[in-house]
Amino acid sequence: MSSKVLSLRRRLVITAGIVLLVFLGATGLVLDRSFVRSAHTAQQDRLDGYLFAMLASAEFNAEGMLVLPEPMPEPRLRRIDSGLIAFIVRDNDRMQWRSQSMLGMDVGDVSVVEAGLWRSSRLVDRGSTAFAARSFGVTWVADDESERAFTLTIAESERGVNAPIQEFRANLWAAFASVSLLLVALQGVVLSWGLRPLKGFAHEVQALEQGTRARMHDDYPAELAPLANNLNALLDRDEQQLARHRDALSDLAHSLKTPLALLATVRTDNHDTEKLLTQQIDNMNRIVEYQLTRARSAGPNPRTVRIELLPVAKKIGDALSRLYHDKAIDLALDVSAQDCVRVESGDLMEILGNVLDNAFKWAHSSVRVSMEESAIRIDDDGPGVPAGQREAVLRRGERADEQVPGHGIGLATVASIIAHYGGSISIEGNPSGGARILITFPT
Numbered sequence: 001m002s003s004k005v006l007s008l009r010r011r012l013v014i015t016a017g018i019v020l021l022v023f024l025g026a027t028g029l030v031l032d033r034s035f036v037r038s039a040h041t042a043q044q045d046r047l048d049g050y051l052f053a054m055l056a057s058a059e060f061n062a063e064g065m066l067v068l069p070e071p072m073p074e075p076r077l078r079r080i081d082s083g084l085i086a087f088i089v090r091d092n093d094r095m096q097w098r099s100q101s102m103l104g105m106d107v108g109d110v111s112v113v114e115a116g117l118w119r120s121s122r123l124v125d126r127g128s129t130a131f132a133a134r135s136f137g138v139t140w141v142a143d144d145e146s147e148r149a150f151t152l153t154i155a156e157s158e159r160g161v162n163a164p165i166q167e168f169r170a171n172l173w174a175a176f177a178s179v180s181l182l183l184v185a186l187q188g189v190v191l192s193w194g195l196r197p198l199k200g201f202a203h204e205v206q207a208l209e210q211g212t213r214a215r216m217h218d219d220y221p222a223e224l225a226p227l228a229n230n231l232n233a234l235l236d237r238d239e240q241q242l243a244r245h246r247d248a249l250s251d252l253a254h255s256l257k258t259p260l261a262l263l264a265t266v267r268t269d270n271h272d273t274e275k276l277l278t279q280q281i282d283n284m285n286r287i288v289e290y291q292l293t294r295a296r297s298a299g300p301n302p303r304t305v306r307i308e309l310l311p312v313a314k315k316i317g318d319a320l321s322r323l324y325h326d327k328a329i330d331l332a333l334d335v336s337a338q339d340c341v342r343v344e345s346g347d348l349m350e351i352l353g354n355v356l357d358n359a360f361k362w363a364h365s366s367v368r369v370s371m372e373e374s375a376i377r378i379d380d381d382g383p384g385v386p387a388g389q390r391e392a393v394l395r396r397g398e399r400a401d402e403q404v405p406g407h408g409i410g411l412a413t414v415a416s417i418i419a420h421y422g423g424s425i426s427i428e429g430n431p432s433g434g435a436r437i438l439i440t441f442p443t
Contacts, residue, residue: 009195016187024176035168039161040132044120047134050074050154054086055138058152066140066150067097077101083157085131091149105129112151113137123155131155197221201228208235210342214305306340307348309376313369316352324360334370341374341441347417352376354414355437362435376439381432390427414439 006014053073061067066088068077076082077099087098089110107123115137123131133155140148197220207213215235216228310333317331341348355378359367362382370377385393394415411425418425423441430436 008198009191012191012195013187016191017184020180020183020187024180028172028176031172032169035172036165039165043132043156043161044134047132047154047156048118050084050086051134051136051152054152054154055136058088058140060140060142064142065096066148068099072099080104083160084154086152086154089151089153107131107155110151110153112149115139115149130158132158132161197224205231210306212306306342307345308337309339309341309348309371310335310337312345312348313352313356316349316356317367317369320356320360327360327363328365329360329363330366332366332368334368336371339371341376343421343441347421351414351417351439354411355439358411359435359437364434374441376441378437378439379430379432380434382434384429384433384435385427387429393427394425 050073054068057068057073058066059069068086068088072078074084074086076084077086079101080103082101085099085102085105085107087095087102087110089112090096091112095110105125107125113119113135117137119135119137121133121135123133125131133153135151135153137149137151140150142148201216201220201224204213204216208216216232218225218228218232220228313333313335317333321329321331343351356367356369359378359380359382363380364382366381368377368379370379394411415425418439418441421441423439425440426438428436428438
């Protein structure tokens with residue numbers, strides 16, 4: 001599988017993270033805009049309230065100018081740099097009154113507003129201070145019954161609104177960042193819990209491949225249970241099919257043994273014919289024995305579990321020591337209890353039985369069995385196998401010494417069984433001059 005393919009967990013984390021960012025970002029923007037509108041609306045309402053207070057307290061002075069008497073209705077209008085200013089403009093665009101808080105300020109040209117109308121505007125003084133302003137146009141009846149148009153304006157520094165907005169934004173995004181981290185952590189916990197059955201399923205499949213278990217559990221959630229059941233059914237069918245194939249091959253080989261036994265009793269006056277017949281019957285017997293051995297071999301199976309090498313080697317070694325007791329072979333088992341191979345027990349018995357039998361047969365005094373990683377080594381101190389004959393010995397019907405009894409199918413059978421498991425067998429020399437059989441199984 002390509003390393004570029006994202007895992008399900010990573011896909012879910014990335015997808016949920018994107019959704020989370022989009023959702024929280026959109027929510028934050030909506031809240032931000034709502035707060036800004038609310039702050040500006042509150043400021044506008046506040047300025048309108050100040051204007052109504054100005055209208056209620058405004059009066060003409062001795063010079064006939066519309067002014068606000070002391071004390072002013074809003075204390076901030078009396079303080080310089082308070083952030084709140086007010087002024088009154090005549091219909092000739094001339095400013096005839098300003099609050100004390102406008103001392104030293106110049107907000108530029110101002111214009112009148114028609115009577116009864118409201119206007120919102122933005123003013124900037126020479127010090128670059130921006131003000132949000134509200135103006136209202138009125139018509140005032142003087143004592144002489146004449147009507148005069150005025151525009152009352154009150155403005156508040158934008159700092160009064162921007163500061164709370166900035167504070168709100170800082171608190172908002174800090175809170176959202178904290179919530180995001182919390183949700184990401186919770187999301188990780190939820191995903192780990194939710195994907196745990198899938199992870200367990202993958203581990204069980206891997207255990208099947210490694211031979212540490214034979215079946216899948218049946219306690220998976222509803223989404224995975226059918227898959228586990230189908231996999232178990234597939235394993236059962238595969239095992240049954242292998243059993244049928246072995247039985248069929250065994251039946252075929254057994255069915256040939258009786259006719260061959262009868263043919264072996266046939267005698268003829270022609271010596272050459274009898275010799276040829278005997279040779280062919282012997283060849284056919286070897287083939288039957290070879291096929292019977294293959295039938296007994298279980299071969300690779302997804303449900304094959306790992307078995308310990310030491311008990312099997314010890315059992316076979318004890319039997320061969322009794323069989324070759326006259327040779328007094330010293331068998332050394334340099335194998336630990338943790339050394340295991342993923343082979344059916346019957347096949348391992350067949351493999352070690354044939355190889356150790358050959359080792360005992362040729363050894364002078366000692367045989368040694370050892371294991372390094374996934375390789376089994378069988379060493380003997382016999383004459384060894386010439387380099388030119390090592391490949392031939394592993395072929396069916398070939399023997400290193402025709403004087404030694406046997407059909408020449410033992411190591412060939414071993415090679416066939418090992419090949420079924422994807423392993424290999426080779427013959428080498430060892431330091432003592434004897435033969436070394438090296439058997440390797442895939443891990």
